[in-house]
Amino acid sequence: MDIHVIAGDCPRFAADTLIIGLFEDAADNPALAALDSALGGEIARLRNLNDFTGEFNALLTLYPGDAIPAGRVVVVGLGKAEAMNPARATEAMATAVKQADGLGAKQVATAAPAPAGGREVMVTEAMVVGSKLALYRYDRFKTFGEMVDKQVNIKALTVVVAEGDAVEPIAAAAAAGAAIADAVTLARDLQNAPGGHLPPEALSDQALAMCAKAGVEARSLGLDAMAELKMGALLGVAQGSAEEPRLIVMDYVPEGESGGTVAICGKGVTFDTGGISLKPGLKMGDMKFDMSGAAATIGIIQAAAALELPLRVVGIVAAVENMPDGRAVKPGDVLTAMNGKTIEVDNTDAEGRLVLADALCYAREFAPDAIVDMATLTGAVIIALGHHASGMMGTNAELNRRVSAAGEFTGERVWELPLWEEYEAGIKGKTADINNTGGRPAGTINGGMFLKHFAGDVPWCHLDIAGTAWDVTEKAHIGPGGTGVGVRLITQLLREWAGPPQSG
Ligand code: BES
Numbered sequence: 001m002d003i004h005v006i007a008g009d010c011p012r013f014a015a016d017t018l019i020i021g022l023f024e025d026a027a028d029n030p031a032l033a034a035l036d037s038a039l040g041g042e043i044a045r046l047r048n049l050n051d052f053t054g055e056f057n058a059l060l061t062l063y064p065g066d067a068i069p070a071g072r073v074v075v076v077g078l079g080k081a082e083a084m085n086p087a088r089a090t091e092a093m094a095t096a097v098k099q100a101d102g103l104g105a106k107q108v109a110t111a112a113p114a115p116a117g118g119r120e121v122m123v124t125e126a127m128v129v130g131s132k133l134a135l136y137r138y139d140r141f142k143t144f145g146e147m148v149d150k151q152v153n154i155k156a157l158t159v160v161v162a163e164g165d166a167v168e169p170i171a172a173a174a175a176a177g178a179a180i181a182d183a184v185t186l187a188r189d190l191q192n193a194p195g196g197h198l199p200p201e202a203l204s205d206q207a208l209a210m211c212a213k214a215g216v217e218a219r220s221l222g223l224d225a226m227a228e229l230k231m232g233a234l235l236g237v238a239q240g241s242a243e244e245p246r247l248i249v250m251d252y253v254p255e256g257e258s259g260g261t262v263a264i265c266g267k268g269v270t271f272d273t274g275g276i277s278l279k280p281g282l283k284m285g286d287m288k289f290d291m292s293g294a295a296a297t298i299g300i301i302q303a304a305a306a307l308e309l310p311l312r313v314v315g316i317v318a319a320v321e322n323m324p325d326g327r328a329v330k331p332g333d334v335l336t337a338m339n340g341k342t343i344e345v346d347n348t349d350a351e352g353r354l355v356l357a358d359a360l361c362y363a364r365e366f367a368p369d370a371i372v373d374m375a376t377l378t379g380a381v382i383i384a385l386g387h388h389a390s391g392m393m394g395t396n397a398e399l400n401r402r403v404s405a406a407g408e409f410t411g412e413r414v415w416e417l418p419l420w421e422e423y424e425a426g427i428k429g430k431t432a433d434i435n436n437t438g439g440r441p442a443g444t445i446n447g448g449m450f451l452k453h454f455a456g457d458v459p460w461c462h463l464d465i466a467g468t469a470w471d472v473t474e475k476a477h478i479g480p481g482g483t484g485v486g487v488r489l490i491t492q493l494l495r496e497w498a499g500p501p502q503s504g
């Protein structure tokens, strides 16, 4: 979908479909008023009859005849004006775009939000993100033969800025929104790729290709380089697979002055069978998504470069496949991580924390101001939070607060779980320093407690995205399959990084 920004009179714009938002409680929406006067007050009549109240995400399609150039108008409910925020703007716009696309719209136009002290810029960006994500689908393996899946109709969205209002900030916001949506799309494509099509080496190739295009310095370490670094935990997981592991390092350095360094670590288990502690068959196919943290990390680096963020962002992906094999690591085996800590492998299915252990150690070599890791680490986080929030744990209250704020802003919410020292007893090793599992109680926290041993004293935040990375309760901007979770969240965190402390 192409995005255009122009100055003009939205109701007069020659698109086949206009999209307009309607608040539940506030009538003072100049774009709506202009359209409604062109329509002879039809929307006001519907509202007065209570036939359309503007309830959030509610839809109404009007066919204005000769009143305006557009053949149809999709009205979307925006809910209460005071509740409007970027997350809701993304969702409402996605709802409307999906509706328009389903009706066969090809050229869609909408009015830019009226100037509101800079808010209009945030809302425009969110609207563009929602529009593009609404039309995402993964059809690489669909042949579109007889049993055609519906293809996307919409080719372009034009955001029409009212005459006299500034076009430039709206155009910049639309471009930023498009860049963020493209980064989410990249992450989703990587997630949705079957495990057999995206083993560690292929994931590495994709990451390096993205970096080459974006002008980001990148390299990929193989077996020997990792052995040299004594990454025994990561290599322990990899030894059961015929696929070689990769440690992918993407180093975005800003052109101008740098506001610090943030490292992002992603769990990149390209397929997780559980290893010798083999998973049951039910839904095992979902474990192609076990590299969702990696996918987000790669998307974030692309977004950082596209947005030219004024800080250094180092993305580190631990890419391995977890397989059962004659050479595979066995329950009871002891592995030694890069920082020298010894790990008893109680369960080979708790492999994510093993690969991240070495990735975190490696991240510290960059002397970052903060480390954020993202991982589909535990099924337990789905029991705790369902699909509406990622689990957050960390060692720095200010960092956690910033991540939370970014979550509210983007709608990619997080919820904090504690890392109290009492939980340490749960992962104490019998023959080694620490155990890679801690039984069923507090399964998600055990994962966090384990990783803490490798984050050192760098402010660190761990996001368990097992419940949010795929097949979440659908929203218009989040379809089935991979969600790209983490890209919008952490990109927002990074954008705010160099700025003043966030409120809320
Ligand atoms: N990748 C899984 C976590 C997972 C499971 C994510 C189901 C989404 C849905 C992870 O590697 C894993 O297997 N974790 C184990 C840990 C346990 C053995 C301590 C789990 O959650 O059961």
Ligand code: MN
Pocket: 272, 274, 348, 349, 350, 351, 352
């Ligand atoms: Mn596992």
Ligand code: ZN
Pocket: 269, 272, 290, 349, 351, 352, 376, 377
């Ligand atoms: Zn896993």
